Every structure is written in structure tokens, then in C-alpha cells.
Amino acid sequence: MSNATEITETETRVRNVLAEVLEGRIPVEEITVDADMVQDLGLDSLQAIQFLLRVEDEFDVELDYESLSLDHLRSVRFFTTEVLRRSAREQ
Amino acid sequence: MSEPRQARTGAVLFGSFDAERRWRPEGLASLPQLADPGADRLVACMDEALFAAAEPGDLLITREPVAPALVAAREAAGYTCEHHHTGEPHPGPDADADVEHRLLANAGLLCRIGGSARLHPYAVLPATGVLADLTGHAADVPGGEQVARVNGKAWSSLLAARHGLPGAGRVVRSAAELADAVRSYVEPGHPVVLVKDSYGVAGRGTFEVTSERRLTRLVAHLRRQEDRGLAVEFVIQPRYDRVADFSSHLRINPDGSWLLLGIQHLANSGYRHEMSGPVPQALVGDLRRPAHPEAMELVARSLAEEGYHGPVCVDSMVLRDGTWIPVLEVNARMSMGGLNLRLDDRAREHGLRSHLWQEDVTIPDGFDVDHLLKLLHEEGLLYEGGTGAGVLLLVGGALVAPRGRLICAALCPPDEFPRLRAATRAVAASAGIVLARAA
Known part of the structure; x- marks a missing residue:
């Protein structure tokens, strides 16, 4: 499996988690990897925590909440590469 | 500040809406959370909505200016209290100061408050007590320490447990x-x-x-x-299997007597307030073990024993099995449901009811609240007083790019509320506002 394919699969799983947290308000196919989760998708601070908790379950990682802010949710791609993969590497 | 008491007229309304954050003792551990400065900015202008609780002759002091078109719309709807603000937003050491601290630094407004008959703060914070002392209104507010204690969920949970209340x-x-x-x-x-x-x-x-x-x-x-x-x-x-939430609104007098001002149906989105409106008559009358008046008497008496007086909102929940949880939490302050109750009191004089709702929105750059008001007026949706149904925009300062909150009240017969809300959303969308979680 190539690296590019792996990233796409991870991003797809992140998008699925996100659609779940948004409770079907935005279908998963309309969530692009570049969409700002806060500004474009309307994720608030409570939903952001729900999203991160579900990501932990989905990927079996532990995120460091104290070092995270809404700014880290600027896009699925940014979150996947900068937060999720880094957390997975550290564990 | 030196005027004799009998010369004073009207009440002064003001106050920060993020009271819990200021009551929270230092040194408490916190749940996982993400910083959200955008949400803090929105909450800082919610005090605009306090006009709903003001009578003609009262004075509303907001932290920041209110759009003149919004003030005009309220006056056209019959809400004519006097209005001041604590200053234009500007960078500097007090840029983030709350309205209470801005007032403490404003001799002119302090003097004006001293000339009023009484204080009606949204919530009593430590700075509110200082302000009350300075302006000769110390008797209008309870002690800050007691207020902070009774607003903790630990206090209301222990109260409910001590008296064997369900849930x-x-x-x-x-x-x-x-x-x-x-x-x-x-x-x-x-x-x-x-x-x-x-x-x-x-x-x-x-x-x-x-x-x-x-x-x-x-x-x-x-x-x-x-x-x-x-x-x-x-x-x-x-997490209980709920069928309905509602809030009971009380006023506790300094002598410990109290009265039930009314009950509001409550709808939440997640754990956040989304709508307050008329409560179905059958919902509260059928509650047993304890009956609703018994539960409210217990809360009111306990708050008075703690030395609290002022507005109270008690959140309750009805479960699918027909039982209820009388005290989910006690908010010893004003509340969105309490403000809607005040709007409702006036709407009922015209055969209408008030339904307050709020929702997260995305706001385009360059958005102008005057434009939204103009569109609402053109569509015949603005409430303009009297018996005609319509909508009041409660907070203009929350409609700023990029993320904002649409906070409105629909004054109408209950069965017309869904239509009025939908029509308001459509007009908001035509003004470039994107609803974040349309129901």
C-alpha cells in the first residue's frame, strides 16, 4: 500500500467520524479534506471534544488535549497530518 | 451617588453572561476542553438581550454599543428603556474587561447608577458587589461568596440528595x-x-x-x-431518557419570601440552550413525588437560607417513564428562559406568546445588521408592537464574521412559531448568513 493511499484512507475515516459528530447535518461526501471544520462545518467547542474523543476510539491513539486548540481543526487534511499522525508516531 | 434614595427612579440592568466562569474557584481540575476565543467574544455581547427585562424608565448598560438600527427596531416594538454602553471597542489593557470592570472605571456611569432606584444585574459577580457598594445599592445584591456557592452544581446536587429528590x-x-x-x-x-x-x-x-x-x-x-x-x-x-426539559423561574425577596414567575419549555442542542417557549399545561400539573410546588418551595427556601435573593432558574427534566427530575441544576441569576418569560408577559397582553431561540451561524465578511433588519422588515417579519406576530432580533453584536449566533424571539401564537422561525432563517440566508445546525 502506498503512502498516498494510506493518507487517503485515514482522511476518509476522519471524515466519517466528523460526519457522525455533526449528526448527519452534512453528509460525509460533502466534507472535503480542505474544509475548515470550525468555520465551514460549524463545529463548536463541545462538538470538537466529541470529535477528538471519537477519533481516539477510531484510531486507538491518545491525544494531548492541553496542547490542542480549535486552530488544529482548520481542515481534515491538516488535522490528519499534523495532529493524528504525530500522535500515532509518539505512541 | 449622593442623591437621596427617594429621588431615584428606574432600575439599572447590566451584567456578564459568562458568570459561571467567574464564579469557578481557582485551583479546580477541568475536563478536557479546547480554547474557543470566538465563543467568548459572542458571550461578551449577549448583554444586549437584557432590554427584554427592562421596563420603560429603566436604564440598560451594555458592554459595547448596540447598532442604532437595532435600537430603533426595539423602540418600534415598544421596548423603550434608556440605553448606555461602556465604550467603543478599542485595543488596550481593558479591551477584554467585562462590563462590571468597565463600569467600575467609568465615573459618569457610576454616578448615573447611583441615581437609579435599584440594580438588576444579570448575575452577581465579585465586581458586582463592589459596584453595588460604590453606588449605594449594597442592599440590592446578596453576598458574592454565597452567590458563587449556590450556583455550583455541587450545591444543587447535594441539596437534591439531602432531600431525597429523584435523579x-x-x-x-x-x-x-x-x-x-x-x-x-x-x-x-x-x-x-x-x-x-x-x-x-x-x-x-x-x-x-x-x-x-x-x-x-x-x-x-x-x-x-x-x-x-x-x-x-x-x-x-x-444520561436519562428524557422526553422534555423545562425551567422554572422564581424571584426570591430579601425577606426570604418568594414567588414563581413562570415556567418555560426548554429545548437544548447537545447540552446547550436552543429554545425557550410556552410550556404545555399538562406537563407540569401532572408531576408527582414531589409535586412541582413542593420542589420549588424546597429550592427557594434553601437559597434564602443561604442568604441569596434575586432571580432564579431551576432546570428540570421529564423522563419517558413519566417520572421527573426536579433539580437538574439551579442558576441563581437571570437566564435566557427568564428573559423570554419577560418577553412573554408583554406578548400575552396582545394575545401572543414569546419563543426565544438561538443558533450558531457563519457570517460573511462585511455583514451589516442594518441590512438584515431591513430585509426582515421588507418581508413583514419584524415585530412592531401590538397584536401582529413578528420577530425581535435580540443581539446584534453576535452577528459578526466569521462565526456568530442568531438570537431571536418570535412573538406569535404557538402554532405559528415554526413558520416564523423558518421564514427568519430564509431571510438570514438571503443576507449571507449560513446556519450551522438547521433543525
């Missing part, structure tokens, strides 16, 4: 105790258990435990804070 939350004071309490609810069959910050509000400060893994993560998070010397204080409750 009382369990107060825990260590990570280990929290783990035991959560597991004790999971075993009898509650798949989701809620961990609530004693001073959490509006969804910030509630953590859902849905699995052992999530509980383990939370306990580790809290243990790290315990190791740093922080104290744990949370309330644990199962």
Missing part, C-alpha cells in the same frame, strides 16, 4: 471517586454517564463517558491535574 447527581472529589461513581451507574444499565463541571455552562463542561476506555482516559487526565495540586469537584449523573 440527584453524585458529587465526587477525586479521580478515584469519579471512576467508582461512573461505574456504579454503568452497572445498573446506564450506557452513557455524564461528568459535569460544577461551574460548567452551555455545553462546555460536560463530558460523556460512553466506554471504559473513555473513562480511563478521563481519569488519567484528572490524575495528572491532581498531581499538580488541583482539586477535583464534579457531578456525576446518568
Whole structure:
């Protein structure tokens, strides 16, 4: 499996988690990897925590909440590469 | 400030809406959370909505200016209180100061407050007490320490538990105790258990435990804070199978007497307030063990014994099995439901009812609240007083790019509310506002 394919699969799983947290308000196919989760998708601070908790379950990682802010949710791609993969590497 | 008491007229309304954050003692451990400066900015301008509780002759002081077109729209609707603000937003050391601290630094407004008959703060914060002392209104507000204590969920949970009220939350004071309490609810069959910050509000400060893994993560998070010397204080409750939420609004007088001002149906989005409106008559009359008046008497008496007087909002929940939880939390302050009740009192004089709702929105750059008001007027949707149904925009300052909140009240017969809300949303969308979570 190539690296590019792996990233796409991870991003797809992140998008699925996100659609779940948004409770079907935005279908998963309309969530692009570049969409700002806060500004474009309307994720608030409570939903952001729900999203991160579900990501932990989905990927079996532990995120460091104290070092995270809404700014880290600027896009699925940014979150996947900068937060999720880094957390997975550290564990 | 030196005027004789009998010369004073009207009440002064003001106050920060993020009171819980200021009541929260330092040194308490917190749940996992993300900083959200955008939300703080929105809450800072919610005081615009206090006009709903003002009578003609009262004075409303907001933290920031209110759009002149919005003031004009309110006056056209019959809301004619006097209005001042604490200054234009400007960068500087007091840019983030709350309205109470801005008032303390404004001799002119302090003098004006001193000339009023009484204070009606949204909530009594430490700075409110100082302000009341300075302006000769010390008797108008209870002591800050008592107010902070009775607003903690720990206080209301212990009250409910002490009197055997159903659904009382369990107060825990260590990570280990929290783990035991959560597991004790999971075993009898509650798949989701809620961990609530004693001073959490509006969804910030509630953590859902849905699995052992999530509980383990939370306990580790809290243990790290315990190791740093922080104290744990949370309330644990199962997530109940609810069919309806409602809020009861009381006023406690300085002599300890109290009255029920009214009851409001309450709808939440997640754990955050979304709508307050008329409550179905049958909902409260059928409540038993205890009956609604008994439960409210208990809360009011207990608050008075603590030395509290002023407005109170008691949140309750009706469950699918027909039982109810009388005291989910006690908010010893004004509230969105309480403000809607005031709007409702006036709407009823015209055969209408008031329905207050709020929702997150995305706002385009260059958005102008005047434009939205103009569109609402053109569509015949603005409430303009009297018996004609319409909508009041409650907070203009929350409609700023990029993220804002649409906060309105629809004054109409109850069966017309869905249509009026939908029409308002359509007009907002035509003005470029994108609804974040349209129902």
C-alpha cells in the first residue's frame, strides 16, 4: 500500500467520524479534506471534544488535549497530518 | 451617588453572561476542553438581550454599543428603556474587561447608577458587589461568596440528595471517586454517564463517558491535574431518557419570601440552550413525588437560607417513564428562559406568546445588521408592537464574521412559531448568513 493511499484512507475515516459528530447535518461526501471544520462545518467547542474523543476510539491513539486548540481543526487534511499522525508516531 | 434614595427612579440592568466562569474557584481540575476565543467574544455581547427585562424608565448598560438600527427596531416594538454602553471597542489593557470592570472605571456611569432606584444585574459577580457598594445599592445584591456557592452544581446536587429528590447527581472529589461513581451507574444499565463541571455552562463542561476506555482516559487526565495540586469537584449523573426539559423561574425577596414567575419549555442542542417557549399545561400539573410546588418551595427556601435573593432558574427534566427530575441544576441569576418569560408577559397582553431561540451561524465578511433588519422588515417579519406576530432580533453584536449566533424571539401564537422561525432563517440566508445546525 502506498503512502498516498494510506493518507487517503485515514482522511476518509476522519471524515466519517466528523460526519457522525455533526449528526448527519452534512453528509460525509460533502466534507472535503480542505474544509475548515470550525468555520465551514460549524463545529463548536463541545462538538470538537466529541470529535477528538471519537477519533481516539477510531484510531486507538491518545491525544494531548492541553496542547490542542480549535486552530488544529482548520481542515481534515491538516488535522490528519499534523495532529493524528504525530500522535500515532509518539505512541 | 449622593442623591437621596427617594429621588431615584428606574432600575439599572447590566451584567456578564459568562458568570459561571467567574464564579469557578481557582485551583479546580477541568475536563478536557479546547480554547474557543470566538465563543467568548459572542458571550461578551449577549448583554444586549437584557432590554427584554427592562421596563420603560429603566436604564440598560451594555458592554459595547448596540447598532442604532437595532435600537430603533426595539423602540418600534415598544421596548423603550434608556440605553448606555461602556465604550467603543478599542485595543488596550481593558479591551477584554467585562462590563462590571468597565463600569467600575467609568465615573459618569457610576454616578448615573447611583441615581437609579435599584440594580438588576444579570448575575452577581465579585465586581458586582463592589459596584453595588460604590453606588449605594449594597442592599440590592446578596453576598458574592454565597452567590458563587449556590450556583455550583455541587450545591444543587447535594441539596437534591439531602432531600431525597429523584435523579440527584453524585458529587465526587477525586479521580478515584469519579471512576467508582461512573461505574456504579454503568452497572445498573446506564450506557452513557455524564461528568459535569460544577461551574460548567452551555455545553462546555460536560463530558460523556460512553466506554471504559473513555473513562480511563478521563481519569488519567484528572490524575495528572491532581498531581499538580488541583482539586477535583464534579457531578456525576446518568444520561436519562428524557422526553422534555423545562425551567422554572422564581424571584426570591430579601425577606426570604418568594414567588414563581413562570415556567418555560426548554429545548437544548447537545447540552446547550436552543429554545425557550410556552410550556404545555399538562406537563407540569401532572408531576408527582414531589409535586412541582413542593420542589420549588424546597429550592427557594434553601437559597434564602443561604442568604441569596434575586432571580432564579431551576432546570428540570421529564423522563419517558413519566417520572421527573426536579433539580437538574439551579442558576441563581437571570437566564435566557427568564428573559423570554419577560418577553412573554408583554406578548400575552396582545394575545401572543414569546419563543426565544438561538443558533450558531457563519457570517460573511462585511455583514451589516442594518441590512438584515431591513430585509426582515421588507418581508413583514419584524415585530412592531401590538397584536401582529413578528420577530425581535435580540443581539446584534453576535452577528459578526466569521462565526456568530442568531438570537431571536418570535412573538406569535404557538402554532405559528415554526413558520416564523423558518421564514427568519430564509431571510438570514438571503443576507449571507449560513446556519450551522438547521433543525
